[in-house]
Amino acid sequence: MKEYTLCIVSQALVARFGGNSMVSERTIGRISLYRRMLADLEQQGIRQVFSHELAAKSRVTASQVRRDIISLGSSGSPVHGYGVKELLASISAFLDAPKPEAVVLVGVGNLGRAILSYFSGRRPNLTIVAAFDSDPQKVNRTISGCPCYGTDELPGFAARHGIRIGIVTVPAAAAQAMADLLVRSGIRGILNFAPAMLRAPANVYIEHLDMTMALEKVAYFARQASQREALR
Amino acid sequence: MKEYTLCIVSQALVARFGGNSMVSERTIGRISLYRRMLADLEQQGIRQVFSHELAAKSRVTASQVRRDIISLGSSGSPVHGYGVKELLASISAFLDAPKPEAVVLVGVGNLGRAILSYFSGRRPNLTIVAAFDSDPQKVNRTISGCPCYGTDELPGFAARHGIRIGIVTVPAAAAQAMADLLVRSGIRGILNFAPAMLRAPANVYIEHLDMTMALEKVAYFARQASQREALR
DNA sequence: GCCTGTGAAGCTATTCACAGCT
């Protein structure tokens, strides 16, 4: 009885925060990961999976997997584990927008082009539909299978297509200006590859993917590992 | 008294793990970031900086900056803040290896090439000196300014040059095999761009830079932001 | 026996708040 009451209360709280319950950034990342693992399993014709199997593939603990699955609102059976198909459906219902979503990319340099081809055809409901660059040499051409326009056309394009997601692959010096432009164009989420910490209003989500920082971290911990070995 | 004893114990533990005290992954990331901010400041001729200034640029709190600086073994003055030059020197002494370090990249596809040109000339003490690929079309050529060899030459090359750091930009299906090869070749740190959770011995540090996951996170939180706005 | 779901415990990271200094 008491448990039921508690459950209702927490759902009420959830409702107050609008839509889906408050799920942490880390959890969302892992859920995206589980989806990939599950897609593999489905391809192999596997129909059921236990939390510890998913955990081993994802390099996390089994409790973590179970918690994450609960937080996305799905559940399994103690006997058969989780149904691969059902879990995939839950994850898609949870992560994806109801309709496929269009994404724009700003900055058609080496990295920008690589990312255009990387994402082309990968996630059908998350497609880069246009690229933008300030270099007149690059505009009004198709680059890596993606139409490229001048940055001055971005606000209009974003408004017409209801774009909410942008990828920034311009040099650091131009990154803040481009982020501002994206925000003015109505974007609500930015994936930033430029080595710059972007400023944006609180209602815009920014994910920084800083390759230089990542490489320096690797170098540091690789060195630590070598040193630890040396004195053993 | 008791507190002193506890302190000594924890220092002893730190010592057992060798060399530099245990600094967290997140802290290392931020220190790399501070270095970039400080390099900018130095370029502008600024000589002193307060924790709150560095914090604003790095999008963290001032306490965080102070804690991080302490954990790298530097300190400032309550009057003038931190000396830009001194702090830069401390960070380099802390983060960088005594000698410039060589890095290899495996997988010379679109992304691999983009990363070769991205890092070329960026950090002088962290240079990609060779790329490897299994495609015979690509080997024994210079690609994006970097010599490219067959993957079978990797172990020999790594041994000869004492390589400890590798970047993986192969497709997901080949990533684990390449990681294994890198580990066999003596690598101690891997920066992985492939959408696969790599397995490696505990003495190898792996940083996963998963662009698909990152984009899905952005899409999810962008949608959350829009929804929160809609019901206001 | 071996699974899931979950309260409670444990850990790590961050922030608060203030002593100490100039």
Place this chain on the structure above:
DNA sequence: AGCTGTGAATAGCTTCACAGGC
């Protein structure tokens, strides 16, 4: 007055451990 350095408090995330089920 306004900074740094830091103990203490807080928040957030992960793991433990076990009830409940078949």
